[in-house]
């Protein structure tokens with residue numbers, strides 16, 4: 001009986017490994033589970049150290065360091081274009097497109113010093129993850145209560161100037177895996193105008209070559225992050241916000257469309273050089289698993 005149990009226990013990991021290598025769906029589930037487990041584990045591990053320092057934007061360095069290795073686990077190559085746009089002395093507002101939780105990997109590639117994201121309040125209740133976020137100075141807004149969200153943003157505008165803080169906002173306000181960007185919420189632009197600081201738009205290229213939650217597909221691939229020229233807001237007032245929002249969204253939408261094309265071309269060239277043929281947008285098999293390193 002004991003021998004049978006032992007064999008069963010030995011066979012279980014082997015069966016899981018076989019399933020992982022043969023089933024793209026199972027591979028997707030494992031990779032997403034690992035992503036979440038990594039975040040929870042790192043948050044649990046780092047929170048006591050962060051708590052020692054107290055609530056401080058300096059703790060963002062710990063979160064960044066904890067998330068940086070993820071791209072290696074998943075075999076995601078990150079290319080950053082225009083990073084010099086982030087070499088600014090004072091405070092500024094970053095606006096970035098939001099496709100999925102995977103954006104955290106792109107975010108940590110380029111996030112400057114003293115920069116905190118604006119996040120939905122619900123993240124606060126994710127146990128140690130919420131605790132780690134709070135300790136790192138992440139700004140929480142309740143999206144269902146516009147007045148209090150606006151109050152938080154107004155308060156952030158004065159903090160930015162007094163404490164030389166940079167703020168990262170996903171102006172779509174929710175995750176959007178679609179091919180074009182959603183209409184932008186105006187909070188980030190009011191924030192920049194109130195604080196009279198520049199806006200730095202960042203566009204992360206679409207993930208569809210290597211990730212799709214709809215198709216349950218997660219392979220290795222390349223992601224491009226493009227930092228667009230900054231937009232000055234000095235002298236602008238609240239009445240200029242709608243136009244400012246639209247012009248920044250337009251520039252980001254154009255960059256996204258351009259990147260969608262060029263990333264597809266790069267991928268096709270890479271694959272034809274490797275003699276893999278064109279298997280874009282389709283689940284990939286064992287060859288990719290081996291290159292993923294996971």
Ligand SMILES: CCCCCCCCCCCCCC(=O)SCCNC(=O)CCNC(=O)[C@H](O)C(C)(C)COP(=O)(O)OP(=O)(O)OC[C@H]1O[C@@H](n2cnc3c(N)ncnc32)[C@H](O)[C@@H]1OP(=O)(O)O
Pocket residue numbers: 039040042043046063066067098104117118119120129132133138141142143146149150153154169170171172173174184185186187188190191241242
């Ligand atoms: C190791 C552990 C690691 C853990 C890692 C975790 C990392 C975590 C990373 C976290 C990543 C997490 C990522 C995430 O969680 S993403 C989700 C959270 N982010 C957002 O929601 C984006 C920010 N939201 C907004 O900007 C919205 O505008 C708000 C919520 C404020 C209102 O939304 P609403 O739906 O109502 O939309 P609206 O934009 O049409 O505005 C309506 C009206 O209000 C006016 N208005 C707006 N704002 C201001 C203002 N400030 N001063 C004065 N007026 C203002 C505006 O002009 C308009 O008026 P009018 O112009 O039509 O007259």
Ligand SMILES: CCCCCCCC/C=C\CCCCCCCC(=O)OC[C@@H](O)COP(=O)(O)O
Pocket residue numbers: 036037039040098100101102104120123125126127128129170173174175
């Ligand atoms: C005691 C309770 C313990 C609960 C533990 C729960 C474990 C949760 C596991 C992992 C947390 C990963 C958090 C990653 C945060 C990624 C940021 C993100 O992508 O947020 C989504 C938000 O932008 C928009 O949300 P919606 O698209 O509007 O929805």
